[in-house]
Amino acid sequence: MSDHLFEYLCRMGDNTLVLGHRVSEWCGHAPVLEEDIALANTALDLIGQTTLWLDLAGEVEGAGRNADKLAFHRDVWDFRNLLLVEQPNGDFGQTMMRQFLFDAWHLGQLKALMDSSNAQVAAIAEKSSKEVTYHLERARDTVIGLGDGTEESHARMQAALNKLWPYVGEMFVSDDVDAALVAGGIAPDPASLRPAYDALVSDVFLAATLEKPQDDFAHKGGKSGKRHSEHLGHILTQMQWLQRAYPDATW
Amino acid sequence: MSSPEAKPYPGTQAVEHGKARADEWPLFEIFIRGQHGLSHRHVGSLHAPDAEMAIKNARDVYTRRNEGVSIWVVQASDIAASSPEEKGSLYEPANDKVYRHPTFFDIPDEVGAM
Amino acid sequence: MYAQMIKSTGDGVKSLDEMEPQERAFQERINAGGKIEPKDWMPEGYRKNLIRQIGQHAHSEIVGQLPEGNWITRAPTLERKAILLAKVQDEAGHGLYLYCAAETLGVSRDQLTRDLLSGKMKYSSIFNYPTLTWADMGAVGWLVDGAAIMNQVPLQRTSYGPYARAMVRICKEESFHQRQGYDIMMKMAKGTPAQKKMAQDALDRFWGPALMMFGPSDENSVHSAQSMAWKIKMNSNDELRQKFVDECVPQAEYLGLTVPDPDLKWNDERGHYDFTQPDWDEFFDVLKGNGPCNTERLEARNKAWDDGAWVREGLMAHAAKKRAAKLAAE
Numbered sequence: 212m213s214d215h216l217f218e219y220l221c222r223m224g225d226n227t228l229v230l231g232h233r234v235s236e237w238c239g240h241a242p243v244l245e246e247d248i249a250l251a252n253t254a255l256d257l258i259g260q261t262t263l264w265l266d267l268a269g270e271v272e273g274a275g276r277n278a279d280k281l282a283f284h285r286d287v288w289d290f291r292n293l294l295l296v297e298q299p300n301g302d303f304g305q306t307m308m309r310q311f312l313f314d315a316w317h318l319g320q321l322k323a324l325m326d327s328s329n330a331q332v333a334a335i336a337e338k339s340s341k342e343v344t345y346h347l348e349r350a351r352d353t354v355i356g357l358g359d360g361t362e363e364s365h366a367r368m369q370a371a372l373n374k375l376w377p378y379v380g381e382m383f384v385s386d387d388v389d390a391a392l393v394a395g396g397i398a399p400d401p402a403s404l405r406p407a408y409d410a411l412v413s414d415v416f417l418a419a420t421l422e423k424p425q426d427d428f429a430h431k432g433g434k435s436g437k438r439h440s441e442h443l444g445h446i447l448t449q450m451q452w453l454q455r456a457y458p459d460a461t462w
Numbered sequence: 463m464s465s466p467e468a469k470p471y472p473g474t475q476a477v478e479h480g481k482a483r484a485d486e487w488p489l490f491e492i493f494i495r496g497q498h499g500l501s502h503r504h505v506g507s508l509h510a511p512d513a514e515m516a517i518k519n520a521r522d523v524y525t526r527r528n529e530g531v532s533i534w535v536v537q538a539s540d541i542a543a544s545s546p547e548e549k550g551s552l553y554e555p556a557n558d559k560v561y562r563h564p565t566f567f568d569i570p571d572e573v574g575a576m
Numbered sequence: 577m578y579a580q581m582i583k584s585t586g587d588g589v590k591s592l593d594e595m596e597p598q599e600r601a602f603q604e605r606i607n608a609g610g611k612i613e614p615k616d617w618m619p620e621g622y623r624k625n626l627i628r629q630i631g632q633h634a635h636s637e638i639v640g641q642l643p644e645g646n647w648i649t650r651a652p653t654l655e656r657k658a659i660l661l662a663k664v665q666d667e668a669g670h671g672l673y674l675y676c677a678a679e680t681l682g683v684s685r686d687q688l689t690r691d692l693l694s695g696k697m698k699y700s701s702i703f704n705y706p707t708l709t710w711a712d713m714g715a716v717g718w719l720v721d722g723a724a725i726m727n728q729v730p731l732q733r734t735s736y737g738p739y740a741r742a743m744v745r746i747c748k749e750e751s752f753h754q755r756q757g758y759d760i761m762m763k764m765a766k767g768t769p770a771q772k773k774m775a776q777d778a779l780d781r782f783w784g785p786a787l788m789m790f791g792p793s794d795e796n797s798v799h800s801a802q803s804m805a806w807k808i809k810m811n812s813n814d815e816l817r818q819k820f821v822d823e824c825v826p827q828a829e830y831l832g833l834t835v836p837d838p839d840l841k842w843n844d845e846r847g848h849y850d851f852t853q854p855d856w857d858e859f860f861d862v863l864k865g866n867g868p869c870n871t872e873r874l875e876a877r878n879k880a881w882d883d884g885a886w887v888r889e890g891l892m893a894h895a896a897k898k899r900a901a902k903l904a905a906e
Contacts, residue, residue, distance in 0.1 A: 242884020
């Protein structure tokens with residue numbers, strides 16, 4: 212069980228780590244000051260959640276690794292984040308669409324985890340769900356505002372949705388890890404979150420005048436770690452560089 | 463809320479009072495009520511496309527350090543303000559109404575706190 | 577400082593006797609420590625100078641996000657990443673507060689932004705220097721924020737109400753910035769030999785540019801005299817620079833680092849450190865646009881603004897539609 216739990220906690224922590232990294236790339240470059248500040252808040256929340264998930268993962272593993280060790284000293288094949296969150300920022304619309312698609316899943320996941328049989332997992336989920344409720348609200352408003360804005364903003368949001376939709380399916384795929392956690396009452400069955408997710412995003416796309424792509428093809432390989440995109444390696448070369456170049460230093 | 467004396471700044475669209483500039487996100491004034499039950503207090507301003515987004519922006523800009531539990535936003539052009547020329551007539555008449563202040567009344571010490 | 581080389585308009589400081597009654601009342605109010613508020617009468621020169629000064633200060637905060645933002649994705653621990661991100665986010669907030677203060681004078685934020693992007697308005701020269709190693713995050717926080725705070729604390733008492741209030745908020749938030757920088761320096765200076773070398777290298781590169789932040793000597797400048805009479809400038813450049821050196825030298829000693837100035841020594845008579853002036857030719861080169869990063873900084877800001885146009889327009893169009901729908905429903 213503890214192997215599966217470790218794996219699961221890495222999935223949660225790697226999602227927030229990689230997405231937090233991506234969102235923080237915006238700092239100083241957003242379309243307007245208010246958005247710059249808001250994006251930084253989102254990134255800060257995600258980095259904070261990363262610390263909680265990965266510290267707990269290290270504790271469960273029992274090999275003396277903490278969140279920093281896990282974040283900065285694993286290679287691509289050890290990462291368990293969804294392919295969605297490692298996708299490049301693209302334009303602001305693509306960033307906010309990625310955020311919305313993730314938040315809508317993330318909040319459902321966290322809400323379910325608040326009833327986890329594992330008290331530590333439930334506590335992290337409880338704290339995170341408050342932050343993510345706001346992320347979702349803000350991302351939803353932005354997706355609606357830009358989808359229903361000008362011709363150009365509409366076209367850009369539709370393009371972003373078309374591009375990212377193939378990365379949605381991976382969030383709802385179950386494997387052995389999920390089955391073990393469901394059996395232990397620790398985490399929900401991923402597939403069980405899909406109906407509420409579909410209902411939520413459909414409502415938002417309607418308000419945003421966007422069309423959900425017909426094809427439900429899903430890229431996979433992020434959460435299992437079997438095949439990440441090429442993007443993740445580049446993220447890691449930046450993120451881990453100092454720790455790797457000066458392994459004996461403390462910062 | 464700009465100075466009525468201000469000459470137009472080159473490039474800034476001139477607007478009459480009570481109107482927002484057509485090509486820019488309007489300015490909102492932000493009021494926040496803190497944890498301790500005091501009234502909402504003006505903390506600053508920001509830009510937003512509408513009032514709903516102004517509340518969200520205010521949450522992100524002005525409550526980063528636990529400053530508040532409630533937010534009001536008002537579009538700056540909707541605020542009516544007293545004018546400095548009226549200072550005399552508006553505020554000076556209060557000066558000689560000293561009996562409105564508790565210190566006006568002498569209460570003997572032996573009565574105790576009042 | 578963040579507003580370097582602000583030239584006042586006008587030909588020098590008028591005495592009270594030379595002033596018309598309105599201006600005299602204005603100046604007497606300032607002399608008595610009173611505040612000028614947006615709707616009050618003010619001389620056109622005061623308004624223009626303030627727009628330039630507050631605008632330049634705001635631009636400095638915004639461009640100032642870039643050199644530190646450069647290291648957010650490479651911060652060495654999760655905690656350092658969060659601290660740095662929160663710090664750079666604060667800079668955006670401070671720019672926002674300052675633009676709002678400038679807006680009370682009749683200029684719009686978007687116009688000030690356009691004046692920055694076209695190169696018509698300036699920002700502090702310090703942000704045209706590159707951040708090359710992680711130790712630069714320490715040096716920038718310690719020295720650059722340290723210099724900025726030195727200037728900003730007295731500005732909390734500046735005569736223009738909205739500016740003073742913005743500075744109060746900024747100073748309150750900024751108190752952690754310098755400390756986090758020094759904290760990084762302590763870790764580096766007491767770390768491995770490689771870290772210590774990085775720390776010394778960062779100090780070597782940022783010492784001169786930090787001294788330049790206060791601007792050239794303005795002892796004999798009529799412009800400064802006018803700004804000081806209006807209380808939109810509170811101290812002379814040399815005065816603040818000296819104070820900065822006096823504070824930094826013991827801090828560098830504690831770190832075991834060497835301030836890159838062979839002639840630096842304590843002067844018992846003056847009760848201050850004697851130090852070498854920074855390279856003012858370099859300063860004027862940077863101001864003219866020839867600093868190591870001038871081009872990149874302005875390009876980055878222009879790109880953010882241009883790429884963001886469709887977002888600003890899109891959200892505004894949606895807000896207008898919402899308003900129209902609400903009106904139609906009523």
